[in-house]
Amino acid sequence: MATTEQLMAQYGVAWFGFDEASGNVYDKLGNGYVGTPSNIQRLNGWNGEGYSASFNGTSSVITQTAPMPDREIAIRFKFKTNVLRATDMYFLTTLNSYKDQKGMAVGIANGKFHIAWTSSANIYCVRYESSDNFTDNQWHDVFISWDGKQGSLMCIYIDDMKTPHAVLRAESSNNGHLYPTFAIGRPAGTTTAGWYGGELDDLQIYNKALSPSDFEQKRLVVKTTDNKNLVLSPTSARVKEIPNTVEYMMLAQGGVVKEIDSAVDSQPIDFTKPTTEYELVTNNRTPLEKGRMFTIPISGDFKTAMIEDNY
Structure with missing residues (x-):
């Protein structure tokens, strides 16, 4: 994808x-x-x-x-x-x-x-x-x-x-x-x-x-827990906010990003554990805000994720 x-x-x-x-x-x-x-x-x-x-x-x-x-x-x-x-x-x-x-x-x-x-x-x-x-x-x-x-x-x-x-x-x-x-x-x-x-x-x-x-880009919807914020890992350049104007405009005009089965072509991602690609941290770092988008590399492929909620 x-x-x-x-x-x-x-x-x-x-x-x-x-x-x-x-x-x-x-x-x-x-x-x-x-x-x-x-x-x-x-x-x-x-x-x-x-x-x-x-x-x-x-x-x-x-x-x-x-x-x-x-x-x-x-x-x-x-x-x-x-x-x-x-x-x-x-x-x-x-x-x-x-x-x-x-x-x-x-x-x-x-x-x-x-x-x-x-x-x-x-x-x-x-x-x-x-x-x-x-x-x-x-x-x-x-x-x-x-x-x-x-x-x-x-x-x-x-x-x-x-x-x-x-x-x-x-x-x-x-x-x-x-x-x-x-x-x-x-x-x-x-x-x-x-x-x-x-x-x-x-x-x-x-x-x-x-x-x-x-051409179909599957999307993952992420919801963080209390006192946890998903941020870009400072040690990885592979995780980036998506510079995609088309997707950004779609969301701004009321488009919906629906949840998909994350096990379709890969194992489910555990967002509770830090990795080299992304990490969960406490409020001492600046989080991505609600509605912001980023990419996650999975086995050489890139999935798109959007923050559904952030505390």
């Missing part, structure tokens, strides 16, 4: 939030990748924060210099459209044409979400089209994951991150297929068709076949 930031630090290739008010689109990881926009507007972000990229369906595109992974991959992005067009509109692609180029394309046509990946000229690794219509002018959350191997499964999640929207068995492998660049909003390298009309936001690209469950 980890946050998006932690997974990006380990497996991230590029992360485009489109939060610049105008001009170029910059990779949030700081890898130096820059997207060049053409006829792109900036509208409100998918969660009401920052901006999204708006495409007009006829001439809008963002060309990228970031490479698409050539083996394992996970892609996540948000989209919103009300354009019902019979011809393909592409969210992102690495190819010009299925007939003469190997690569991938993710798009929508007649309101149906589709994805296709070719291993060589017009030979598909996987190909899918949804039965659902997604031109409802609502934000949709897409997550695609594949380890790039022949016979393995590509999993596609849309909105429901607990149950795959589709599971496809790859007919051929993705190994060694180099995709030096990709385009957002139309097929790469062509201007004749495939223009997307709608909004895109929060495009994440990983070089690991992740699962949505990897």
